[in-house]
Amino acid sequence: MSDEDNMRLAIDVAKDAEASGGAAIGAIMVKDGKVIAQGLSNPWGKRDPSNHGEIDCIRNTAKDNDLMDMQGCTLYGTLEPCSMCVGAALWAGVDRIVFGAYAEDVAGNDYEYDNYSSEELAKTSRKAANPSRGKIEIIGGVLHEECKELLKDYKEWQKQ
Ligand SMILES: [Zn+2]
Numbered sequence: 621m622s623d624e625d626n627m628r629l630a631i632d633v634a635k636d637a638e639a640s641g642g643a644a645i646g647a648i649m650v651k652d653g654k655v656i657a658q659g660l661s662n663p664w665g666k667r668d669p670s671n672h673g674e675i676d677c678i679r680n681t682a683k684d685n686d687l688m689d690m691q692g693c694t695l696y697g698t699l700e701p702c703s704m705c706v707g708a709a710l711w712a713g714v715d716r717i718v719f720g721a722y723a724e725d726v727a728g729n730d731y732e733y734d735n736y737s738s739e740e741l742a743k744t745s746r747k748a749a750n751p752s753r754g755k756i757e758i759i760g761g762v763l764h765e766e767c768k769e770l771l772k773d774y775k776e777w778q779k780q
Contacts, residue, residue: 718766
């Protein structure tokens with residue numbers, strides 16, 4: 621499965637997230653070519669400000685697969701991960717994050733520090749749980765337009 625194929629699955633999860641009352645943001649975890657978990661963005665519904673799609677996916681990966689060390693895993697998300705989610709992925713030992721839409725596409729990037737780029741952050745940050753494994757790789761813009769389209773109502777949704 622290519623990154624594009626896996627992103628299509630993450631887009632389906634994003635639609636599920638929206639249908640369940642969250643923002644249209646979804647994430648999946650892939651290991652050895654298999655989807656081993658998914659995550660839905662729904663902070664309001666879950667009454668949990670940290671319930672971003674990527675965090676939900678990391679939690680489900682650990683819980684459902686009894687997997688604390690996510691070496692060999694790639695996290696796919698429809699939206700660029702925030703610094704909290706990159707941090708969680710570093711602590712989990714995830715090897716790669718692949719995302720679709722850029723934060724500035726949907727929210728003007730105004731929830732992060734100035735000139736935030738998760739790809740740049742990844743170049744500076746070691747895997748927290750095991751620094752000897754080096755850095756996480758982050759690749760953005762996979763199925764960019766489709767992922768951006770999912771979030772065309774994002775600003776209105778945020779005001780709810
Ligand atoms: Zn996040």
